[in-house]
Every structure is written in C-alpha cells, then in structure tokens.
Amino acid sequence: MYTQALNSSEGEDRNVEDAARAAQFQARIDAEERIEPNDWMPAAYRKTLTRQISQHAHSEIVGMLPEGNWITRAPSLRRKAALLAKVQDECGHGLYLYAAAETLGTSREELVDLMLAGKAKYSSIFNYPTLTWADIGTIGWLVDGAAIMNQIPLCRCSYGPYARAMIRVCKEESFHQRQGFEIMLTLCRGTDEQKAMAQDALNRWWWPVLMMFGPPDQASQHSDTSTKWKIKRFSNDELRQKFVDATVPQAQYLGLTIPDPGMKQNEAGNWEYSAIDWEEFKQVLAGNGPCNRDRLAARRKAHEDGAWVREAAMAYAEKRRQRSALQAAE
C-alpha cells in the first residue's frame, strides 16, 4: 500500500460556507473526535479527502503492475506464492480505499474513470520499471517501507473510514516489507553477481523512493490545511528523515551502499542526505516518467477486457430479479 503527498487542498471553497458550522467542525477536530461519513463537513475537507483517498487507491491498483511483472518469473515456488499474495493484498488495499473514498459521496466507478482518463494522479514510484528480480526485493524493502512510514500516522487521520482502512492496511503491509528484505538478504549472501544485482536495484530505486514522501516542506504550500484538519500529522521532510534514519542501518546490515556519496550522520544521529532532483519528480508526475504510458495503457486494457464480465454479471442479476418477480406474481 502506497501513498505519497498527494494531499493538497483548496481553501477557497470554505468562504461560502456557514462560518459557525466550520468553527464547530474545527472544534471537533481539535478535540481529536473522528468525523464520520454523514457528519457535516466543509466542502474543501470532503474534496481534499476524496482526492487523497482515491489517489491512494489508484496507487495500490497501479502498484500491482510492476510487481505482477515478476510473478511468472519468481525464482522459486515459495517466492512466487509470497509475491502473488502480496500483489493480491495490494488489490485488496485498493478496494478498501475506494470503499473509504466512496463514503464521501463519489462512486468508485467515477473515481476509476478519472484515473483511466489520466485525470487523477497515483504515486510517482510506480512509473519506474522492474528490470530484475532484485527490484522486487527492493520494492518490498524500500517502497513498502516508505509507504508504512507514510501510512502509520494516517491510522489516526480525522476521517473515520480512512483511518480504519489504514489500520487494516498497515497490519498487512508489514509482511510486504519483510518479504522484500528477505529477498535482498538472500541476494546479498549469494554470489557476487547476485549481490551486484541487489546493489544495482538499490542504486536505481533509492532516489525515487525518497521522492515518495512528496516535495520538501518549504515548497509544499498545501500542507497547512491538511495539518489543521488532522489528515496529515507529520511533514514530508519529517517522514523522509525518519525513513532514511531507519533504512541506513538496514542497508549496512545487507552490505549495500546507499547511492549518495555525500550522505553523513550528524551529531544528533540523523543521516543527512544530498539534494533530491525535484525536476525528475515533477517530470514523472507530469506523465513523463519511464513507464507512465505503459501503466495507464495496462490499466485501460484490463478495464476494457473486464467490461464483458461486468455486463454479464449485471445481466444475470437482472434476469434473476425478473424471474423472482414473475414467480412472486404467480
């Protein structure tokens, strides 16, 4: 399960609303009360959450593609079973999240159509290719690791259905990260070529993974409202730093080198990383990453190929309804 800082919000809708209700709403948030679907909420809160949760859901669904690429080529039955289970989990996570998003009043079909039309974002990380088996290890270890860092605070998000979905997701996510790390450990203890493959995967994924936490704090102008509404509880840079500090010792244990020669530990014990190439991030989000077009094309094809199944199921349900209505009339 993956989220990134897609949680921008728009403040302008708020002006038209009843200031007294908005104040009451904020008081509930400040008192750490959870907001439930039928409660009154500012239009901008609804809009921000609908966008964030649906983009999170799209990320889960698109996230099945890079890993699904390796199911048929997993090196053993054990690895294959685990990867299959992981990809199934990602699908489940997407569905929990669509269900949470729908409680805000937009149907899953509409949300999916927006994604297929290229009008909704998903996590930038899934626009990178999985070239070797070590990429599967790296995704579990780092991509899922970064996702967990992002998602744990979301378990306390002010919106009840989102928080509940995240609790479920976080429980399942831990298996993903551990299976990834195990793949890396096996490769690192293997032949020189296997270890080189692990290092190569880390080299390619490291920077895109750091970008998963979203733009640096001074550049992210939308965070304020999300923080005020307790959708977001830590800043992008705080979470990124936490992730780096947790990951460096794991890389050391594997005997891998983080591809950042300028990285150093400061007096407080935090690992300071070099500047991130935000231009690359912007390009990937704008649709110009290595796999953006492939990913959308694969999603569209899957959706179109499944159309007859949806139609047949609807037709069958309708036929049954008519038959039981006839029987009741007799």
Added chain:
Amino acid sequence: MATPNIPLWEVFIRSRNGLAHKHVGSLHSTDATLALQAARDIYTRRGEGLSIWVVPSSAITASDPSEKGMMFEPAESKIYRHPTFYDVPDEVGHM
C-alpha cells in the same frame, strides 16, 4: 464510456464463535452470491472470520447524526439507570 454503477454491499464478519458479526467494510457486487465470494477474498485473506454476512447498503436505515441530540440525549440525563448512582456502604462489600 462511463462505467455503470454496480450495487454496494456492507460486509459483517464473525471472527470466532461466541462473538457477534462486526462491520468490516463494503464492496461492490451485482448479486448476493458474488458479494459473498468477493467478501471472502477482500476481507478474510488471513483467517479473519468464520462467518460472513453481506447486506445491500440500500437496505440499511441509519439514524441522522445531526439529530443525535434528540435521539440520544434522553438516555444521558437518566443517570439513575447506572449502578454507580446508588450508594451502598463499604461494609456491605461488593454488590
């Protein structure tokens, strides 16, 4: 072409015998049989349940949160419905 809407169902799971079914989430399905199968796949991948109920969301009648004052206030003022309202001397022991 817009994707047509498929009906929504609410899913309830009994995690073990002796416990009540508990709401775990929702899903889309055209009929009850498919809803049960989807509920198994989506909500019980790790042995979370022994029994599943699926209910069309449209069949649920819910109270209105904006009327919760009128709905629940009468219970709040009747503190004499709770055991702690009554004084029993310590000498009597646990009651």
